[in-house]
Amino acid sequence: MNIQRIMMIVDASYHTRRTIEHSLREIDRRALNAMVLVKRHGKALAGYGVVAQAFRERAANLKEAASHLQESIAPLIQAHMCILQHRSYADLFHRKMQEMYHYDIICPTFVRTEKTWERVIIAEEAVALTILRQLIKNVEKLQEGIAEQEYVVIIGRIEAALSEGTGAPLMRVSRDMGMAVATVRDAIWKYHNQLEEILHESNIGI
């Protein structure tokens, strides 16, 4: 795979991870704010309390799913950097063979060595592909968690509308929750697409 493409994925992984970490902290903070608000208003906001609790629990689940994401990103990057490293060995032998042909020198061990590195690279590319597939699975699991969280946000908005009479700023709290979840959703959706493109390229051998 093209090195520029790999660097794009490295950058995208870094950005996505940072966005997720920041947004999950934000989600947790929003959930905590909601819980405090519910506690302050007592029984009047009992319905919203259930939503806030569910929101917080799902935020914890998202954190857990995001940690598995990181477990696959680092090995994927390391695998691609190993390929880059070994590709440079293969290229070196190839280049030197070309230069030696120029002087009418043929060195069969150079040919064998280059082929050995090519075989190593093919095996490493297969490993990298397996890691990429696992990463995509982990991303999809995270997307499922986000979809559940969005559902809780919708319920929260309904509860907020029903509890408008209490004077608690539940609509604002719900909107903030929704925005925090949307940030993660958008980041992970974009990342998923980028990974799918890489998988497609890998499958057709670009």
Next chain:
Amino acid sequence: MKATSVFEAGNHRWWIIYDQNEGRVIDSNVYVMESNEQSILLDPGGFEIFPQVFAAMVEVVQPSTLQAAFVSHQDPDIASSLPLWNACNSNIQWHMPKLWEGFIRHYGALDANFVGIPDEGGGLVIGGRKLEFIPAHYLHSSANFHVYDPEAKVFFSGDVGAALLPSGHSAWVELRDSDSSKAFDDHIQHAKFFHQRWMPSKEAKKDWISRVSQLDIDFLCPQHGAIYVGENVQRFLSWFDALDIGTAISR
């Protein structure tokens, strides 16, 4: 390998990447300084550990922010990964001793962007932060530089302060209680042979100590082993001052 924060104040950060998994090549530390979303890599490491270093670095720093790399001297554990970094980001400016430029090109980076540091030293601004290239010639290489960050009070000391530690070692000589000399005394046993055998010049050592003693240093960061913090910085300078070096000649 793993990345750990050495210094952090707002958007000004230093990281160490340390404790490599490959035991057949000498264990090395790689440092990264980041400021205002620009970063510099210090002694990027050997060819064989490049994948580990890169994977650990991207945990903490976005690779596209890398503006520059610093190469303290010509050794393979310092600079043989250069062509691979250059393949990842050909915009990196490589700051290295001018004397070694033609030698370092032998690692296979004919098209990399080299900036030679003259013998008297120099400096560089990364993300608005000034870094000083401090001459450390003959410690151990004949053209050798260290890096000082006066704001973070971080001093990257290359092979000076190096220790040969077993796998799984800490990034720090002692982080919590640098007032006590016990950790330093234990650690320095692993540094003794390295300095006696690899450091050739007593004059160079004396000259370096007199200049470096005038700098305000909180973190002395060697390229092998662990970081000296607080009181252990002065302990190290005193220990090094008293140490007999260049011992292969006297044997």
